[in-house]
Amino acid sequence: QKEVEQDPGPLSVPEGAIVSLNCTYSNSAFQYFMWYRQYSRKGPELLMYTYSSGNKEDGRFTAQVDKSSKYISLFIRDSQPSDSATYLCAHRDDKIIFGKGTRLHILP
């Protein structure tokens, strides 16, 4: 079983919609989770970083961890065409293990 699983998409939503991106993880001991954004032909960049359960908000972005179901989510409010990218979830211990990434297209 892969450590972090993520639907690769692509996911297409109209501009202004709320986007929900999700991952599941296998080990209930995981505590540190991240969301990275990767534009085409660029390296990933860190968007959000969360520890344990609960929500963390940063502008239009909210990261959520549900440890009971081993589910992590990223919500994007008021989505913009500039949000079109691949979003990778990851967990961290000594190394960072990434999901496959979800390709998101925001349609103008």
Added chain:
Amino acid sequence: NAGVTQTPKFRILKIGQSMTLQCTQDMNHNYMYWYRQDPGMGLKLIYYSVGAGITDKGEVPNGYNVSRSTTEDFPLRLELAAPSQTSVYFCASTSRLAGSSYEQYFGPGTRLTVT
């Protein structure tokens, strides 16, 4: 700061050739990583290093070698290139010292084609 730099940006290799992908960071980070990214497959960890002189295998180390003689540099060596090594290679670094954010910084990538 330049951050994480990688050279070359692009390279085409013939089967059986060898090459070294260079990675340098100027942020005094102790942890450095090499990933490969195949289309639709996310990032797979090849090797990582927790400090100068210390390296360890990741998920997909076969066909690669690394060394870490300085804090700044973490080169990745391909000894006998194979078509399966066609990929985009990313180097990354992070500080794992107390009080740091643990954010991982990525280089711009090296696109390698083996034919």
